[in-house]
Amino acid sequence: MELDFVIVGAGSAGCAVANRLSESGRYSVVLLEAGPPDTNPWIHVPVGYFRTMGNPRTDWRYKTEPDDGIAGRSIPWPRGRVLGGSSSINGLLYVRGQPQDYDGWAQMGCIGWSWDDVLPYFKRSENWEGEDHDGLRGKDGPLSVQSSRLNRDVVDKWVEAAIAAGFPRNDDYNGAVQEGVGYFQLTMKGGRRCSSAAAYLKPAKDRQSLEILTDTQIEKLLIENNRVRGVRARINGSFQEIKARREVILCAGAIGSPQILMLSGIGDPADICPHGIDLQVELRAVGKNMQDHLQARPVFQTDLATINVETSNIFKKGLIAAQYVLTQRGPMTMAASLGTAFLKTEDHLETPDIQFHIQPFSADSPAEGPHRFSAFTASVLQLRPESTGYLTLKSRDMDEHPSIHPNYLSTDTDCRTIVKGIQIARRIASTEPLKSHVTREHAPGAGIGPDDETAILDWARETAVTIYHPTGTCRMGNNDTAVVDPRLRVRGIDGLRVADASIMPRIVSGNTNAPAIMIGEKVSDMVLEDARA
Known part of the structure; x- marks a missing residue:
């Protein structure tokens, strides 16, 4: 098999690249995905992440090495192993990040990646169903973005309490200003998940210029005379070489x-x-510069109804299922969170440094399901952690997962910020109109005082988990500390690019699916420009 372009990985970025490179029909493109087609029905039901995370048919099920920063724990790192990648199993939350994130990239030497440079690609990808007060939103793109089809009193009261506590209201954190309190925007169309596969591959799958191969795992790149000529892949149990006349793009x-x-x-x-x-x-930078968002998860019991009690027996679940089938509304359209806030822990900060994910349910993990009592979660994370980790090979076997070392909470700034975030979560829960509906603080719990920063930090180390945003391991730059240059070409070799969240020189201030799709959109133009040159 020989084609113009070989794309490895049908995730958030890879699906966008496959669509754009095959769009004109001028070039032949093959998209290779290690996982299966996205036929599992739970992929397309928004709340299906409860069933797809941890499922070996849809999740790589990575796990970190024991990490001193989180009390020596080893924690799961779910990543999508299916058509659509992590966009098929994530929480559907659409967040671009702050303009300052991308201006910072440009200042680090990544010319062409400032906010003004990347905004057109966010807009090109997006079909936003809401208001566009600032002229910053896209209306004609393939990726459907809409407001939630579900609301819950406990989340509304949290938003009202946060505003009463002195934080500003913001109805569009993807608009001109990110700071403030409001509700998440979702990658959803009607009542169904809009993954990168649904957005970009579904309309392109019948093109003669595009071939999509699932259950195809890459063993290695084929290199001749300092140029990548293709890949060696296992397809249905046997190995095959797939050649690229022009480029291989790792996504x-x-x-x-x-x-x-x-x-x-x-x-x-x-x-x-x-x-x-x-x-x-x-x-030497390959696998280094790993960054992730670590979430602390304060949980508050409440006398308001939450998903925990709404799904407490099979009869209630049946009614919820019927509501979804008949109306495509109700709890089965629920994203990972409903309410959000981008806030500053210090007044002197230029931009927010923490993010909240407010969930009308509580659970120890998505796979384990909700607690048996009514509660909500006020998950909080530090937007720009200073801590960086790394990954290394355990062996030359492509089936053996690498050794992942996140190195969480390894700087004083990170420790102070997560403690302040937890303190703000408690402050909001103690503000009306929410306060009178909180019956008990389940976690961290009354045994840890509001000013006991050491105990709060210890609790975070013992309980915090990833919010599924690994980035930075093939960082972009213009010097020896980078893996790819600003056109995402791998340094020191021809015919190879990387285009996914690994190229971020610094993690964005928010969820990573939308930026990864933007990266796929932007690299597509770069590849086509170079092909025409």
Whole structure:
């Protein structure tokens, strides 16, 4: 098999790249996905992430190494292993980040990635159903973005309490200003998930210029004379070489892309050579600069009805299912969170440094299901952590997951910020009109005082988990600390780019699905420009 472009990974970015490169019909494109087609019905039901996370048919089920920053715990890192990638199993939350994030990238040497540079690609990707007061939203793109089809009193009262506590209201955090309190916007069309596969592949799947291969896992890149010529992949149990006349574009995510590079001999010799892999290109930054958002999850019991009690027996679940089938509304359209807030922990900060995810339910993990008591969760995370981690190979076996070291809460700033975020969560829960409906603080719990910063931090270390935003492991830049240049070409070798959340030099201030799709849109133009040159 030989085509113009080989795209590895049908996730948030990869689906966008496949659509745009095959759009004109001028180039032949193949999209390779390690996982299966997105036929599991739970993928398309918004609340289906309860069933797809942790499912080996849809989730890579990565797990970190024990991490001192979180009390020596090893925690799951779900990543989508299915057509659509993590956009098929995520919480549907659409967040671009702050303009300052992208201006910061440009100041770090990533020319062409300022806010003014990336905004057209956000707009091109988006079909926003709401108001556009600032002229910053897209209306004609393939990715459907809409407001929630579900509301709950406890979330409304949290929003009102946060405003009463002195924080500003913001009806569009993807508009001119991110700061404030409001409600999440969702990648949903009607009452169904709008994954990157639904948005970009469904309208393109019948093009003669595009071939989509699922259950196709990459063993390594094929390199000849310092140029990537294609990939070696396992398809239905047998290995096959797939050649690229022009380029290979890695869109395998912040874990998959650096792993494939290292398995192919591209990376730090200390990570590659001990496994008997021949070094092809020395790039010491591969697998480094890993950043993730760590969420602390304060839980408050309430006398208001929440999803916990609404799903407490099979009869209630049956009514919810019937409501969804008949109207495509109700709890089955629920994203991972309903309410949100982007807030500052200090008045002198230029932009928000924490984000809330307000959920009308509580659970120890999505896979375990809700608690048996009525409660809501006020999850809080630090938007721009200073802590960075890394990943390394465990072996040359493509089926063995790499060793993941997040290095959470390893700086004083990160520790102070998460403590202040938890304190703000408690402050809002103690403000009317929410206060009178909170019957008990389930976690951290009354045993930890409001000013006991040491105990609050210890609780965060013992209980905090990822909010599923790994980034940075193939960072973009213009010097030796980078893996790709600002056109996302892998340094030191021809015919290869990386385009996914791994290229972020610094994590964005918010959820990562929308920025990953933007990256896919932007690299597509770069690839087409170079192909025409």
